[in-house]
Amino acid sequence: MSMPTVDDAANVLADPTAYADEPRLHAALTALRARRPVARVEAPGYQPFWAITRHADVLAVERTDRVFTNWPRPVLMTARSDEMQAAIGIRTLIHMDDPQHRVVRAIAADWFSPRAMKAMGERIDELARHYVDRMRDTGGECDFVREVAVNYPLYVIMSLLGVPESDFPLMLKLTQELVGSDDDELKRATPSDETASALLEMFAYFKDLTDSRRANPTEDLASSIANATVDGEPLSDIDTMSYYAIIATAGHDTTTSSISGGLRALVEHPGQLRRLRADPGLMPRATEEIIRWVTPVKAFMRTAARDTVVGDVTIPEGDSLLLSYVSANRDEDAFKDPFRFDIEREPNKHVAFGFGVHFCLGAGLARMEIGKFFDRLLPRLRSIELAGEPELTATTFVGGLKHLPIRFELD
Template sequence: MSMSIVGQAAKVLAEPAAYADEPRLHAALTKLRAEAPVARVDVPSYKPFWAVTKHADIMAIERANERFTNWPRPVLMPEESDAMQAAAGVRTLIHMDDPQHRVVRAIAADWFRPKSMRAMEIRIEELARRYVDRMREHGGACDFVQDIAVDFPLYVIMSLLGVPESDFPKIRKLTQELVGSDDDELKRATPADEKINSLLEMFEYFSALTAARRENPTDDLASTIANARVDGEPLSDIDTMSYYTLIATAGHDTTSSSISGGLHALIEDPYQREILCAELDLMPRATEEIIRWVTPVKAFMRTAAEDTTVRGVPIAAGDSLLLSYVSGNRDEEVFDDPFRFDITRDPNNHVAFGFGVHFCLGAGLARLEIRKFFTELLPRLTSIELDGEPASTATTFVGGLKHLPIRYTLT
């Protein structure tokens, strides 16, 4: 493996700005898949890790959840941020392994099953209509991300939690700061205000919500989490706060990125948009292609619990591995013409939601929101075009477009 490939791997997978530059990102990942699908990355500020870029290897590692654990490093962050999160005691579902993971995941699982999703459909349809109407109120031009896409899924997940609508702007700000902590525009304004401060402020908010739900239980997800018991004992304060924070961030930013990226793809390819407008029955396939195309969760980490190998490369116990979902979803061995946006693609075995025991808890909700939004928007859309240059978030974890200026006409 040449030094140039090692350099590309380091820049792409450990440099947030690379994810805001898709041509650079995908050129490097394509080279890695072909020449170094399991590559060692050792760069300043990060603990070393192995970059895994092939779909088959990502799937195999996800299946072997006892050999490759989530704890202690589920997300790629600078070493300093790793230490701060450990000191704060953050333990979300993505930090946990079985059997603890299975028990804690079950607390909220019923809220995301098909029966519950069917009960949410009317509310989601109402919100989709509200936000398409809001596009019309903007007078035919808006920044689709900031004016529409950020708020629509936020309102869905906050409604599920039972958070009062007056608090939605506060949660929006905090979630954007958390997932945008590597982005100069989205992170907190001063150097002293690090990511951990946004996290602690989020914890403070949900601590008050927990106290309220324990005193007066209600019929919402927040009450389910606040009053959950494991082995007869309530969740610890840190586990309760971590649960809320994961649902608020994962249920919000990933879906807003998918909707924004999906609309961008449909603008860039009018033929695909025409097909979908003419055949709305293709919406389930289109939704999967939008999710593959955007891949809002860029990667997850795993830690080898024992000495092993991946694609013949020796991996020592304790080594970290980065599973590049972005790369897996462009793997030429799995997807025909992977760099073509194709709403009719079938099969579409993307890894955007992960696989195995850690398959995304909210996948059904995300799919439903994407389907309902575009089902409401497309029949009312008579024209649409870019009205400026789109911009993406600098990140190594969750992200997508942060600005999508558009001009359009709606009925």
């Protein structure tokens, strides 16, 4: 990888197209880790921020959540989008800090607990088998992302929420428009404000769902959110809608990216594929390596609550920091040979799920979905190869493959 200048490398972090060009992205991040691991970024159209690219520094910021807050800027967006989301008043879990975050997170925590995951295991295994069957039924050639990978985790998370199956296509459209707003293929056809428009449509849908669950509670996550109280008071409409939105998007697109990116990695590393097929007991470690390799959540933001130091750089109070998970997960100081896909990697202290109080609520569910899908696929897989060029989503937040053409034989 050729080394770009430090300034060019830093600006890559605010360029959605860079995340669709992995050689360019990783050349830039490698340069930053080596030469300026805490880098000031002043990209056109964005409020300035500090890019944090080393694994150790990302962990240090995550550990000190009272110094580095999620509010008011948890995600890198254009300055215009920052203003629009503030005007809408969206407040998801990723916008909140303790103690509010801890109380609101608890509303859904039981649904993602180890006990809940154990209870869901059989159903997720059935769904994994069903979608491997659907893959077989494509006739031996398909776009794995569009025909398989997007549907399996969508079905899991929407069923958990209690969304009717007839509305799954609408939810797929809205979640992809939200996380794909920087991608020319995935974003809305409207000329501007794609993210706000998709978000408002999703909010309108979940407002109707909330009214229904408050009138007639059912045994699903939507009812738990709709009827939750904090300090004896129900959640506000905006907090309720925001809760649904983060569950729907985070529970779907990230797992889709991990499964499709994991399959691509196994196809491109046939020795690793043979090793995993020969020893299915490696699946837990392989799952962690897939998640590290793909890193579907590319970054989160934090804001300094006071003057403080990261690395050897003083961050003034009020300044924003971008925690580059995709960089931290390829840090040479944290991982041996980080650009090698290794299903037996151990230890594997990746930060793809974050760290500390904001560790991903649905991490256990994502791990289960990934592991069970490959548990069902690999014993039936006789052959597999790429049938075209994989294509990645343009993004600065959540993303992965949007197309993965493959040719295969399944029993």
